[in-house]
Amino acid sequence: MTDVQETQKGALKEIQAFIRSRTSYDVLPTSFRLIVFDVTLFVKTSLSLLTLNNIVSAPLWDSEANKFAGLLTMADFVNVIKYYYQSSSFPEAIAEIDKFRLLGLREVERKIGAIPPETIYVHPMHSLMDACLAMSKSRARRIPLIDVDGETGSEMIVSVLTQYRILKFISMNCKETAMLRVPLNQMTIGTWSNLATASMETKVYDVIKMLAEKNISAVPIVNSEGTLLNVYESVDVMHLIQDGDYSNLDLSVGEALLKRPANFDGVHTCRATDRLDGIFDAIKHSRVHRLFVVDENLKLEGILSLADILNYIIYDKTTTPGVPEQTDNFESAV
């Protein structure tokens, strides 16, 4: 083991100790706004509200049972689109979806055998490590913080914690991130082969199908030479159908990406020689959701997700429980 690897190993232990010593509550910003949807809300209305408030997810509240009812994410819409689009009576099915309430959306997903929606949650005052482990086991990218009133036993949604916010919290508070200096091509995190990609001409529905079937949140868009041009993310599905207009599903990816708002920040790339210290620095200063590993000619080599980084931090191993985001093969392509 080299000195750099030894230092990184020691730094990881310090970071793990930091994560264990903090609660999920500590990660929350001083002031934030939380939007909660009742399960009786119409699907069409919820889509408009997500777009209007520029959010991609919201916790659900069952006011009859007076309890938390899971998280609404873009994956819910992706699953429903995938199911109904194959139906020969697609226009009628779409009209039917608009009359659904969010509770009905959940039942549709159950019917079509979609991956069950995320219903895990953690207590805000429990260790931050508990939240990280729960997210890792369930492969969720965000986790609700649910408090229970000691007197009435009622649940209360405090907030929703995301992987990005946890990693930003770590990068802002842990000086040890500056000691993570092993290059990516000498580590075995991220996905480096069997990448799911699409081209600008690919039909956007086919890309959405990829998002659903592979349970991923982004599909890189490359040209015939493998050069990375753009990325289609699950949040882009929201821009596509935000007015309840499902006919946009026939557009090409290139046309669909034109619907992004002007203030979209773009996607982030890095090199195989980059290190986690630089990546944490980027997370601190930019809204990084994932990193696409490219060479000097922007040829796509791999994908590094926030889950990959967080799992590496908390487990200090190359193997993680459950199935990795894209493939079982962790062999480096370099």
Next chain:
Amino acid sequence: MQTPSSASAESEKDSGNTYVGPWLLGRTLGQGNLAKVKLGKHFQTNEKVALKMVYNDELEDKDTWKRLQREVTILRQLHHPNIITLYQVFRVPKYTVLALEYMDTDLHSMVVKHNRLDECTTRKIFRQIVHAIDYCHLHRVAHRDLKLENILLNKDLVVKLTDFGLSNFMLDGSFLSTSCGTPHYAAPEVIQGRYYDGCDVDVWGCGILLYLMLVGEFPFEDVTISNVLSRVCKGIYTIPSFVSSSASDLIRQMLMVLPTSRIKVAEIMQHPWFIADLPTHSRLPSRTSSFSSKHRSVTFSPPDLAILFDPSITSPSSSVGQIPQPTDHSALSPSKPMSISGTESPNPDPASLCYSSYEDLYSATSWHSDMAESSGFLDPTDIPPIPSNVETLRSSLPQRHASFMNKVYNHPLSRPPAPNRLRSLRWHYGIQTAKNPIEVLRKLCEALLELGARFRPCDEESFLKENKYKVFSCITCHNSPVYLVIELFSIGPSASVIDIRFSSSDDSIKYTSSYSPMPFLEVVKQLILKIA
């Protein structure tokens, strides 16, 4: 030098050396019911700190614990040469101890000693205060407790702002014995119990401080506290003729009764009095530059220490000096207990102390507001720049993608959709309605009557005058009384906002052993359904 074998609580009768953690206890710098501040000297390095020792018994109170936690959280995030540095937090039997940067004196002692300061000295001190406040606001922290005692200085007149989130300590137990929650510093909107912007309140505090330094007296002074408060709300004060016209102008702009008319921090830094004698290149402060403190690390691990917040332990590097004990109880230190006529308290709710979000409530940029960007703990020159090739893929930017589609696929060039950006609505809580305020008021009273609420409405004419109407109400829910404060704001001829909040009163404490938000939420739901 004696090495501490274990951390032990201070013993009043112990004539030998007494240690708390690695600090040898010295004389008392301040005293109160909740906490006391003692001089601490490191057992190895002899460096000095101010040890703020909070009685663990007092921390059984949830609110006290939260306020201490808040102060620690803020001090760990703020790093500025004019803000006190927090080195260490640990717990020993009887006390939870904060090791803070030690300074020679405070502004209160200085003004008492000199009666009033000359303009040159005042300007030097005032500039540092304003820069510290500006830094706080950038990090979404409003101090809201600006007073002479919270401005610490060394013999070179370097200023340190201190006491974040301790207002209630002042109220509860006279944290510093010479200060007893004086209302002389409170801004009009705080006295009147209005919703306010933390920035505006801090500007008012700066105005009081500037007046005190130049004049040697409080601007608002009268024989009774209620008269003082009345003068504050009406803006009745006089600036002596020996104060220069430029300084007088700045004072007047900071002590505007209406927060909207009050000068802003950025404008203070452009005021002629503020920038006098400053070189041209110093007049535009770099508000985005980061500051850092260098600390020398001392390695030790006493077995009894329990690190509560920050695992890193560093030693301070404060200068050696004597802190004079203030003995003069002049008008600067009114010792009369605060007694406010009416039900309003001039201090804000504890929950709103020190934190204040200045982002638009309907920001289109993010789900959560981002945490304040904190600078690193190490000097930037000490860390080699991190080599990084993390970049934005330029072809993924909307404008570039539109050009690409136009060039390659002949797609018509069109502007990307504009981002969803609602009009800014700041400080409007609760329900907004486009109805006439009087009509809303009538509906509100009807709803309260239907719910069988006991309430005492204020005079309708006062609403017309002040654009605000407040109702104190009590509604019974599941045999428990729930006390509400309902405020109706007129924000235009055909726009109103209704704010409903829980009012904790002695009665509510008596009836319910522990407060649950559920009855309050249930009552609010019923009320909203009635009004709608």
